[in-house]
Amino acid sequence: MPSPHRIDRLTAADFPDAVKGLAELLVDVVDDGASLGFLAPFDHEAAASWWRTQAPAVADGTLAVWVSRDGMTGINGTVSLAFSGKPNGRHRAEILKLMVRRDARGQGIARALLATAEAAATAAGVTLLLLDTRTGSTAERVYAADGWTRFGVVPGYATDPDGSLEDSSFFYKHLDTPVTPAGA
Template structure:
């Protein structure tokens, strides 16, 4: 499986596959900002909304492919304020349920971390549902737990859940 950074045109070309991945993540219980049952048309529009962000350099998206099909993503969102250009938020690290257990999540995380270093980013941060399988990945990859916010976001089934905040200094940070 390979992961490639998508430019705005490639994001447009892959929007249907990216929507399939996001639907699978929510159906599998991932708390990634959407509630179940997920309206696929809403997800397609959400991904289309990322095109201008990617084109404008405000975010970056990588997609992992297996046999030509998108099976994972990770993104970075770059702040636009002068006092925060040293950091980025890691977002939408997702792996399709049938591609899990093969190290793809870790590879995507590494790709995003290396891209952050190349872009001069010295601090990464993220939030994830407390108690989720993703927490093990982040801890084992050297991310530091900053704290927990109770009732931060609803699970895909609408139940308010705590969120754990993590950060990581990149090489040189």
Template sequence: MRIERWHADRVRDRAGDLADLLTDAVDSGASVGFLAPLGHADAAGWWRERAEAVRAGRSAVWAAVDHTERVTGTVGLDFPAKPNSGHRAELVKLMVHRGARGQGLGRRLLTAAERAAAAAGRTLLHLDTETGSPAERLYRSAGWTVVGTIPDYAASPAGALRPTTLYYKRLGG
């Protein structure tokens, strides 16, 4: 699998493939901001909106693709627009297709985003994830620090309110 940073046109042009990944994540119970069932057209529309955020410099997207060019994972960074926030970014939508899990791809995507953020002068990253999710193990093992937990923060894909855990990581020293 190779990991590539995708520019806005590539995100827009591959929105259908990215939608396949997003619907797989939601169908497998990942709390990534959507309720099940998530239609393919809605998921592709979300990715096309994301392409515009990439074009505007508010976001960055990395995709993992296999030897057949199938999208098997993704991760993003969102950059705040406030003048006092140029040192930080939010890690968003780290997803790995069910068929590609357990092979270290999530860690590789996470590392790619962290390295790119550091290279761009970002010194602080933050994220939120569903409390008790498999993602927590990845973040903790990668050196992320727990800030705290917010009860009933977001609905799971099935609609049940679930707590979320907030994390941060300092970069570059």
């Protein structure tokens, strides 16, 4: 049976129309305590304003943004891929802002978004991906299960929306090397 969710890469032309849905998603995950760089209270206008600041990077291709949509509620997930602008870093990119709306979790959307970003990175010639996430989070388990390697933890690196300092785990994934699952 086909998935009820569709994943699309946002173009510079359609990015402005997606800002409202992206803002609603961002508010939902921050309200749920996600450590994404924002503090509570966090409202829709602040979220929309932040997303609008990303438009130039989407337009110049240094940031790729995908959204997951379903037929009823609109945008229910997103992930971004930031390409390195450094001449010695063209082989690497960073996964940013992987998030899924609370009522859409547990359906494989995060993994599908992550796989989409990884495939696009590979197609763009990227061989190394990096990301960070809150230590002990569900996201950390998703990355580890998908073949990412944790290379360190920084105590007190980020804060939760309530301002509490949280440890962050840093991961990498080589895209040019097949990953063998543990126990295989």
